[in-house]
Each structure stands twice: as structure tokens, then as C-alpha cells.
Amino acid sequence: MPQITLTPAQRKVHRAEAHHLDPVVHIGNDGLSPAVKKEIGAALKAHGLIKVRVLSDDRVAREAMLHTLADELDAAPIQHIGKLLVLWRPVEEKVKVVDEDRMPGPRDVKVLKFSKRGGQRPEVKVVRVLGNQRLTTGGQIKRAKVMKKSVKKSAQSQ
Numbered sequence: 001m002p003q004i005t006l007t008p009a010q011r012k013v014h015r016a017e018a019h020h021l022d023p024v025v026h027i028g029n030d031g032l033s034p035a036v037k038k039e040i041g042a043a044l045k046a047h048g049l050i051k052v053r054v055l056s057d058d059r060v061a062r063e064a065m066l067h068t069l070a071d072e073l074d075a076a077p078i079q080h081i082g083k084l085l086v087l088w089r090p091v092e093e094k095v096k097v098v099d100e101d102r103m104p105g106p107r108d109v110k111v112l113k114f115s116k117r118g119g120q121r122p123e124v125k126v127v128r129v130l131g132n133q134r135l136t137t138g139g140q141i142k143r144a145k146v147m148k149k150s151v152k153k154s155a156q157s158q
Contacts, residue, residue, distance in 0.1 A: 003067070003070035003071050003074070003075060003076060003077065004070075004074065004075060004076035004088075004089065004090075005076070006076050006078075006088075011076075011078055011079075014049060014076075014078045014086070014088045015078055015079050015086065017049055018049050018050075018051060018078060018079070018086045018088075021049065021050070021051050022051065023051040023052060023053035023084065024040075024043045024047070024050045024051060024052065025039050025040050025043060025050070025052045025053070026052075026053045026054075026055065027052060027053070027054045027055065027056070027065065028055050029055060029056065031056070031061075031065070032065055032068060032069070037069070037072060037073065040052060040069060040073060040087070041073050044073060044075055044087060044088075044089040045089075045091070045092070046091075047091070048088060048089060048090060048091040049078075049086070049087075049088045050086070050087055050088075051084055051085070051086050052069070052084070052085040052086075052087065053083055053084055053085075054083050054084075054085060055083065056083075062080060062083065062085065063080060065085065066080050066085045066087075069085070069087060070087065073087070073089065074089060075087045075088060075089040076088045076089065104131045105131055106128050106129065106130045106131065107128070107129055108126050108127070108128055108129075109126070109127050109128075109129050109135055110124055110125070110126055110127075111124075111125045111126075111127050111135070111139040112124060112125075112139070113125055113139060125139075127139075127141065129141060131144075132144050
């Protein structure tokens with residue numbers, strides 16, 4: 001797989017984004033082992049932009065590692081500064097499967113409780129309503145009602 005080529009402007013943007021990042025993977029004296037490549041690939045898949053710290057003192061070897069990783073992992077080499085390598089690969093969008101049968105999850109609702117005396121402020125209370133519950137107009141939590149389908153509407157849809 002060839003490495004991704006970027007314009008200098010795109011590379012500059014990614015360098016700025018990588019400035020605050022910490023190294024995700026450390027490459028020891030053993031160099032690029034298959035386990036290290038697999039870990040870097042997983043980090044690129046999860047984050048897109050990563051820093052890698054190389055413990056080798058040889059600058060030429062670090063430069064070769066950067067280009068090898070970029071070629072094998074289909075990534076773009078962003079920067080090689082000191083013992084840090086910065087790699088970027090676009091993150092694939094995850095497809096979210098929507099299940100119509102799934103009930104809604106819990107949600108937090110603010111409920112106003114008015115005092116029996118008129119001169120006081122209403123009390124704001126945050127209540128967690130689960131998926132199988134409903135909130136009444138009086139602020140009480142009850143079980144959700146099963147919505148009954150009318151015979152007439154179900155006959156019309158068939």
C-alpha cells in the first residue's frame with residue numbers, strides 16, 4: 001500500500017494538531033516488530049493522528065522507520081523531530097446501525113416542584129427517567145403505557 005501524499009499546508013495543519021499529543025507507541029531497541037506495527041495500526045485506526053517515540057539513537061534508522069510505517073500502514077508521514085515520529089491516516093467513519101425495536105435509554109429530566117406556600121421559589125429537581133418509564137404532568141414517574149393500536153388503523157394499513 002502506498003503512503004498518502006499531503007500538501008505542505010495539510011502537513012502544517014496536522015503538525016499543529018499533533019503538538020499537544022503524547023506518544024502512543026514506544027519502539028524499543030528491537031525495532032519494528034510485527035507486534036509494534038499491529039499496535040501502531042490499531043492506534044491509527046482509533047485516533048487517526050498519532051505520535052510514536054523511537055528509542056534508537058540512529059537518525060537514519062528512525063527516518064527509515066517513518067517511511068516504512070507510512071508505506072506498510074497506508075499512512076502519511078507528518079513529522080520526524082528528534083526521537084518522535086508523527087503519522088496520520090484518515091479515520092474511517094463508523095456506520096451506526098439503528099434498531100427500531102430498541103427502547104430509548106435513560107434520560108435526565110428537570111422537574112419543578114412548587115411549594116404549598118405561595119411565596120417560595122419552586123424547587124428544581126433532576127430526575128432520571130428510564131426507558132420503560134414516563135413522567136406525568138404532576139412530576140411523578142410511572143411505567144410507560146403500551147400504546148394500543150386501533151382496529152380501524154391496523155385494517156387500513158393492510
